Amino acid sequence: MTTPSLPNYATLLLEGYEHQRESALLRTEMESGPPKQAKIRSRVMITRTCLIKLKSIADFQSFESWFANDIQEGALWFNYLDPISKTTKTARFVGGGFKASPRSSAQSSWLVQAKIESWGS
Numbered sequence: 701m702t703t704p705s706l707p708n709y710a711t712l713l714l715e716g717y718e719h720q721r722e723s724a725l726l727r728t729e730m731e732s733g734p735p736k737q738a739k740i741r742s743r744v745m746i747t748r749t750c751l752i753k754l755k756s757i758a759d760f761q762s763f764e765s766w767f768a769n770d771i772q773e774g775a776l777w778f779n780y781l782d783p784i785s786k787t788t789k790t791a792r793f794v795g796g797g798f799k800a801s802p803r804s805s806a807q808s809s810w811l812v813q814a815k816i817e818s819w820g821s
Contacts, residue, residue: 703790704770706780709759710752714783716813718749743820747794752812760800760810767798774798780816791816 706712724741754760771778774793782789794815803809 713751716751720747754810791818
């Protein structure tokens, strides 16, 4: 089975983009002296807060269909173009959800707020 891709009509914006790396370390407090730290993971999960721009109500409806069907409500992994590195990465939606709002009274564009996660960089 091929990994689905974020649709072409959906643009990941640099605005609001955040990158949070989980720790690969185990930290142990000591009775005296500095805490000990040891690397316990070779790979870590990266969580990214992002905004996805959709240019029309039709694009928003298509995005909802892609989310529900192609990536099974966010459970499956998908490919996307990272706005920082300009490379293709694989991610999934954290907790299988997102928040969307129209950007104008005519609903001519939409903004989707989401958290996605991926392994490694």
